[in-house]
Amino acid sequence: MAIKMIRDVIRDTIDAEMARDDSLIMLGEDIVGGNGAPGGPEAIGGIWGTSGGLWAKYGADRVIDTPISESAIIGAAAGAALTGKRAIAEIMFADFIGVCMDQIWNQVAKFRYMFGGKTTCPLVIRMPYGAGFNAAPQHSQVIHQFVTAMPGLKVVMPSTPADAKGLLTQAIRDDDPVIFLEHKALYGVKGEVPDGDYVIPFGHARQVTQGDDITILATGMMVGFAEKAAAQLAQDGIGCDILDLRTTSPLDEEAILDSVERTGRLLIVDEAPPRCSFATDLSALVAQKAFASLKAPIDMVTAPHSPVPFARELESAYLPSPDKIVASAVKLMSYRRG
Amino acid sequence: MQLSREALIRAYRQMKTIRLFEERLHDEIALGEIAGFTHLYAGQEACAVGVCEHLGPTDYIISTHRGHGHCIAKGCDVMAMMKEIYGSRDGLCKGKGGSMHIADMNVGMLGANGIVGAGAPIAVGAGITAKSNGTVSIAFSGDGACNQGTTFEAMNMAVVLKLPVIFVFENNHYSEHTGEAYAVGAESMTARSAAFGMKAIKANGIDFFSVYEAMRELIDYCKAGNGPASIELDCERFYGHFEGDPQRYRGPGELDRIREERDCLKTFRTKVTEAKLLEGAELDRVDAEVTDLIDRAVAEAKQADRPTPQDVLQDVYISY
Ligand SMILES: Cc1ncc(C[n+]2csc(CCOP(=O)(O)OP(=O)(O)O)c2C)c(N)n1
Ligand SMILES: [Mg+2]
Numbered sequence: 001m002a003i004k005m006i007r008d009v010i011r012d013t014i015d016a017e018m019a020r021d022d023s024l025i026m027l028g029e030d031i032v033g034g035n036g037a038p039g040g041p042e043a044i045g046g047i048w049g050t051s052g053g054l055w056a057k058y059g060a061d062r063v064i065d066t067p068i069s070e071s072a073i074i075g076a077a078a079g080a081a082l083t084g085k086r087a088i089a090e091i092m093f094a095d096f097i098g099v100c101m102d103q104i105w106n107q108v109a110k111f112r113y114m115f116g117g118k119t120t121c122p123l124v125i126r127m128p129y130g131a132g133f134n135a136a137p138q139h140s141q142v143i144h145q146f147v148t149a150m151p152g153l154k155v156v157m158p159s160t161p162a163d164a165k166g167l168l169t170q171a172i173r174d175d176d177p178v179i180f181l182e183h184k185a186l187y188g189v190k191g192e193v194p195d196g197d198y199v200i201p202f203g204h205a206r207q208v209t210q211g212d213d214i215t216i217l218a219t220g221m222m223v224g225f226a227e228k229a230a231a232q233l234a235q236d237g238i239g240c241d242i243l244d245l246r247t248t249s250p251l252d253e254e255a256i257l258d259s260v261e262r263t264g265r266l267l268i269v270d271e272a273p274p275r276c277s278f279a280t281d282l283s284a285l286v287a288q289k290a291f292a293s294l295k296a297p298i299d300m301v302t303a304p305h306s307p308v309p310f311a312r313e314l315e316s317a318y319l320p321s322p323d324k325i326v327a328s329a330v331k332l333m334s335y336r337r338g
Numbered sequence: 339m340q341l342s343r344e345a346l347i348r349a350y351r352q353m354k355t356i357r358l359f360e361e362r363l364h365d366e367i368a369l370g371e372i373a374g375f376t377h378l379y380a381g382q383e384a385c386a387v388g389v390c391e392h393l394g395p396t397d398y399i400i401s402t403h404r405g406h407g408h409c410i411a412k413g414c415d416v417m418a419m420m421k422e423i424y425g426s427r428d429g430l431c432k433g434k435g436g437s438m439h440i441a442d443m444n445v446g447m448l449g450a451n452g453i454v455g456a457g458a459p460i461a462v463g464a465g466i467t468a469k470s471n472g473t474v475s476i477a478f479s480g481d482g483a484c485n486q487g488t489t490f491e492a493m494n495m496a497v498v499l500k501l502p503v504i505f506v507f508e509n510n511h512y513s514e515h516t517g518e519a520y521a522v523g524a525e526s527m528t529a530r531s532a533a534f535g536m537k538a539i540k541a542n543g544i545d546f547f548s549v550y551e552a553m554r555e556l557i558d559y560c561k562a563g564n565g566p567a568s569i570e571l572d573c574e575r576f577y578g579h580f581e582g583d584p585q586r587y588r589g590p591g592e593l594d595r596i597r598e599e600r601d602c603l604k605t606f607r608t609k610v611t612e613a614k615l616l617e618g619a620e621l622d623r624v625d626a627e628v629t630d631l632i633d634r635a636v637a638e639a640k641q642a643d644r645p646t647p648q649d650v651l652q653d654v655y656i657s658y
Contacts, residue, residue, distance in 0.1 A: 029514070036520025037512065038589025044515045067485035067521040068454050068513055096453065099488070134373030134425070136436045138452030306654045309645075310436035311425030312373050317647035 001194060007187040009161045010050040010126075013168045014088060018058050024172065025062045025080060026051065027073050028090030028126075032065040041065075047092060048128055048187060070096050074103035074125065078177075081123040082111065086172065094129035094143045094181065108177045109152035120175040124168075130221055130271060131308050132185040134315055140308035144219065145270075145277040147179045148248040154178045154202055155249040159223040161191040163246055166200030173199070183220040203250035211239025214329055215259040215266050217282055219245050222269040222320060229325035238333055248278055256282065257290050264295035265332045269320050274302040296335035299328045341550075346616055349391055349546060351624050353383035353603055355416060356407045358632045360577070363406075363423065366636065367581040372423060376437045379407030381576035384602035385508050386411035388541075388549025388571075389476060392557050398446045398464035398475040400457040403438050404575075405450025408478055413445040420635035426642035433645045434653065454513075455479070455486025458505060462492045465501035465566070474502045474560050482513020484527050493534045493566070502560035504553075505531060505568040508543060510575040515587045531568035543573030544602040547609065574600045 004012070018024050032055040034043025041060075045052030055063040066073050070091060077089035091097060097104065104125065111121050131140040148155045154176055158164040164182075171178040208223060209230050218226045223244045230240035241259045245252060260266050266286050270279035279300045286298060301320045309315055341349070360380035366372055379386070382404075390399065390411035401408035409419055414430060422429030423437050430440055441449035448464060451457050461477030468475040483489055484507055496503040507527045511518045524530040531538035537559060542548035549571060556567045574596040578585045585593070610616040 030516055033515035034517075034587040036517025037515065037587035038517075038592060039585075039587035043587040047514065065516060065520070067516075067523075068482045069485050069487060071487050099453065099455070099486070133375075134436065135375055136438050136452060137434070138438070139375065304651055306651055307434075309434045309650055310374060310439070311427075311433035311645050313425070313647070314433060314645050314650050317650050 001192045003190055004161050004193045005188050005190050006158070006161050006164045006182070007049045009164045009193055010168060010182065011052060011054070013165050014051065014172075015054060015057070017169065017172045018054065018062065021086060023084065024086045024088070025064060026054065026088040026090070027064045027066055027077050029066055029068055029073070029092050031090055032060075032063060035065045046090070048182075048184075051090070070100035071103055074100040074108065077123050077125070078103060078108045078111075078121055081121045082119060086122040088124045088126060088172065091125060091127045093139050094127035095138050095141045097127065097143055104147075104153070105150055109150045112176070113152060121177050122175050123177045124171045124180050125177070126180045126182060128182045128184045130183040130185055131315060131319055132221065134310055134312055136310040137307040140315070142271045144181055144248050145272040148278055148281070152177065153249065154247065155181065156202065156247050157181045157183075157219040158246065159183070159186060159220055159244050161189065161193045162198075163200060163206065163244075165193050166198045167202070167246060169197070169199045170202060174202070181220065185221050200246070202247045203252050205243040205245050205252040205255040208242035208244050209240055211241045211263070213239045213263055213265060214241065214332055215256070215263045216240050216242045216269060216325070217245060217256060217266070218242065218269040219248065219278070220271065222271055225320060225322050226269050226325055228322035229329065232322065232326050233329050238329060240329070253285060253289070256285065260286050260290045261293045264293050266294070266298045267325065267328050267332060268298070268300045269325055270300065270302045271320060272303060273305045274300060275305055277302065296332045299332055301325050301328050343616065345391070346610055347620065347624060349387055349550075350606060350610075350621060351628060352387045352391070352411055353546065353606065354624055354628045355631065356380070356383045356386065356410050357603055358628050359406060359410060359416065359420070362632050362636060364577060364581065371640070373425060374436050374438070376423070376581045377404040377579065378577040378581065379404050381574045381596070381602070382508055382510060382543065383407055384546040384549055384606070385506070385543045385571045385573050388546050389506055389553050391550060392553050393446065393476070394473070395444065395446050396471050397473040398448055398461065398468060399478060400448040400461045400464065400476070401450045401478050402457060402480060402483060403450065403452055403454065404480070405440055406437070409440045409442070409447055409450065412447040414440065414442045414447055416631060417635045417638055420639040421642045424639040424642065425645070426639060427645040427649060428642045432649065432653070455483045455488040457483070458489045458492035461503055462496050462499070462501060465496060465503035466499070468502050472561065474504060474557055476504050476506055478506050478508060480513060481507065481509045481511065481518040481522060481527065482516070484530070485521055493531065493536065493568070496566035497535045500563070500565040503566040504556050504560060505566065507568065507570045508573055509570050510573050512575065512579065512587065514579045517587070526570065528568065528570045531570075536565060537567040538569070539567075540570045540572065543571030544600050544605055546602060546606050573602075
């Protein structure tokens, strides 16, 4: 076991997989940096520090700096993946998915199905996402809600260094296209990471805390918020069963339903706005399949139905928080059927 | 140089305002006073001002992530801009957008933009309006944004529709950490623009007069109904891509050299004083006035009203 930050885990995992598989290539903007500049290539190694040293090790044919052209990045990664390569494409901020949505939604997600199962597209699209930096409406968003809604894509949202390693390894080795979402605020999070080959299969939630009173479902940065809230609630004798879902597609329905059947209360924490979201999807699942176990209405702590605002005060009001989770949990516990 | 003394002083004041605005932000950001990502425009002042000195409130411009200079040049209120960057609810965009999204429709400024390449298509639409008004629409883009498909589509559509749109490419030789030499595949952005079927020229982006004269020609050309045009401006950015950028992609001594030899404010001062168009003392007076303006803007921004949680849901819609 080594202690590592998530950003280094991402880099090291790509490194290990590139060493293992010569067919793996990587494309993105400034993932090398310094190309065509006096400072020379690898002047940065990715603005998030997730690809440092890879160009020097694997060369420009495999670690490919691109012009600012998101549609062509995804299209090129997809074309390579259709023709015998495995590819990792980095979209610098998840918000820029807007620029390359056709390639992701109409092309990558649908190849296998519309070609009658005759092709694979082993492609990982890595996208740093999320709020917390006052980066304003076009650099702070989450996108898991709509990529999860797209049949043909798998969607991964690690929240710990160990999970980042196991899930990214699985994503790269998976023959289906995977959207791999890295929360920008979690890059610096440190934790123990298993040595050697470490693969976490998709569709398995991680039990974060155990408790009998409330099931809390979370992903990404929301997992840590839920843990903080749970620690506070524990002092009042409220036990939280937190599940970090880790992959939103496929989804670990069994773990969710088992937990809710035990606790009878469900609180969903989601960084997305509340309409047509991952939170509403989970809420529908439980309402349909575990209705009889519910002792209180399902509650959701989400962002409001607005873009992500810039100013510090506005962004913190916008985001879910441990305090908001505690308030929701207290409300759930005090609910009495009319 | 047919500019009047007043026009020259005005142009200098605009450039100086941008420079001091950005230098002051650089210091304030280092103190941790300002949230978010800030991309400073210092070094490129002659581009924004050389273009915008031709424009009125019903001419349109659209900007980029590096937008402060375009905003000031087009006439956005400096005090309200500073408040926006500080995230005040009295800011030009009520603290909702910050540095990357400053906009003011009243002065024909259609916004800074966080999405590289998003501006050019919008400028085409403003060009439809401009055509009916007898005005022009300007899309500012960088040497990085020029490689985005949206920019290509916009250029072709403007040609097809024969719109009075001018694509201004500020070539500061870098897109983030990548050199123009690597990322622009064509011989030049100008050659590429010409291939779209529009008039395409270059000018010296560190010389206000070069930009100003070239723009006069292009604006006349567009207003005469000839369709769009493009101009590539060779310029320099004096700070990092964003505040906090270690700038390892620069060559040794590069920053000192460009600040010494390729400073558009110094170039302007030398030109107008050597030609005896203005006295050094007149320019010094402008410097003092602008320094005072920026001091006041920062002092006011720090004291300005903060937004409240209730403001989050304001302005998502007109009515809902
Ligand atoms: C669609 C999109 N892709 C990538 C980025 C990240 N990004 C912001 S600015 C920038 C470089 C832009 O270079 P250029 O157009 O030359 O403008 P400059 O920064 O030099 O002013 C990049 C890659 C973005 N904001 N939007
Ligand atoms: Mg540039």
